[in-house]
Amino acid sequence: MSTVIQVGLVGFGLSGRYFHAPFLSVNPRFRLKKIASSRPEAVRQFDASVEWVATADELFDDPSIDLVFICSPNETHTDYARKGLEKGKHVVVEKPFALSEREAAQVLALAQRQGLLVTAYQNRRWDSDFLTVKRLLAGGALGKLVEYENRYDRFSPVDPATRSWKEQPGPGRGSLYNLGPHLIDQALHLFGKPDTVQASVRIIRPHSQVTDYFDIRLGYTDKVVRLKSSLMAYQNQLRYCLHGTEGSFTKGGLDVQEEQLRVDRLPNESGWGTEPPDRWGTLYQAGRAEPVESERGNYSPFYDNLYDALVNGAEPAVTPTDIQQLACIIDLVLASNETQRVMPVS
Structure with a gap:
């Protein structure tokens, strides 16, 4: 992974557009490369240099993407997190991370098997x-x-x-x-x-x-x-x-x-x-x-810690224990x- 982390967003509603894209755009250690959304006009209006795709699968299939933020409707979080991890991406999941402790544990175990980071956004x-x-x-x-x-x-x-x-x-x-x-x-x-x-x-x-x-x-x-x-x-x-x-x-x-x-x-x-x-x-x-x-x-600081966790192996601010405990x-x-x-x- 390069020192500038290539990022994809799945979803460009309130979370993706207003909570993640602005912070990623002003942090030189991240590059917001691609957004999967049903709202291409909103993506172009935010930043015409960001690539737009219609589906999450198209984003997951991009080998240049290092890190994916899941900002889609709640019931899709677990499925998209799994797909991202299976494609070799690190993943940040908007709340709720999963709809049950069992689902959360499955996603956390998959990340561990893949040797990848998965965490929850708790801004x-x-x-x-x-x-x-x-x-x-x-x-x-x-x-x-x-x-x-x-x-x-x-x-x-x-x-x-x-x-x-x-x-x-x-x-x-x-x-x-x-x-x-x-x-x-x-x-x-x-x-x-x-x-x-x-x-x-x-x-x-x-x-x-x-x-x-x-x-x-x-x-x-x-x-x-x-x-x-x-x-x-x-x-x-x-x-x-x-x-x-x-x-x-x-x-x-x-x-x-x-x-x-x-x-x-x-x-x-x-x-x-x-x-x-x-x-x-x-x-x-x-x-x-x-x-x-x-x-x-x-x-x-959430994004600063995320970078430190991905590049330097620091502990993520929101740990697997935090995630599973909240789901419980x-x-x-x-x-x-x-x-x-x-x-x-x-």
Whole structure:
């Protein structure tokens, strides 16, 4: 593999167009060579020098491609990841990595047999708010943490005319697979494997055909961890609420990077990922409430680590253990919802 990694994207919707292509285009160690998409006009509009093909198989058959990003609908992730690995490509899979722990384990085992890297894209580890939470916890600002609640809400009523695949029923559809991996991964990254999982997954929007609400409780012996999401939250500001023996921290608003990407700003521009003060969180200690300046959000370290893993053999930021553990938790969320029981984590 050359020192400039040749990259292909499968899919050029929100993920491929706005979350991956901009970061790849400004990183000199990657070259975005080819995109498989049903939207050739969008590819040409982004960068006319990038080759367009109509199918993923055409991209996988290109021997010059070193690395493939899978940014297609959820139910295709496992199949495309397998095909990429079988064609000798390293693979990055958008969330959800797979629709079950069994599928995730199969893909991870195939990558190991092929001597290739496969990892999951977990960009929300580099969100401004999450980096700020990590900093506060590492510095002991809250004392011993006793309660952690993380929400990812939207107000997204069903449009009867929508043709989006995300609103169509089928395997891997709904908020648990769309927003759930972000919240679950962040909790596992902070606290490790829980002892138990208890969850409710529901449809709450009128006319919705996919689940659009979840409430997940991860059981730890020393803290309460709750992850929630609703697509019917008109007031959707609250993101984090943490309580500890020495203080509390609350934080609203979403990381600014997605907003910046959607208006075609690039990650190498000044001011990238910097939150305005009205999104800063508040730390409550000893009767005082003080604003906490947010860390700068930046997804670029994911790509820097990816390059280091491919070229220098570094450990990927999102490890096989991370991937399989998250898939296991989603399996247990579904089982808990179906049985209305608290599920032990083995």
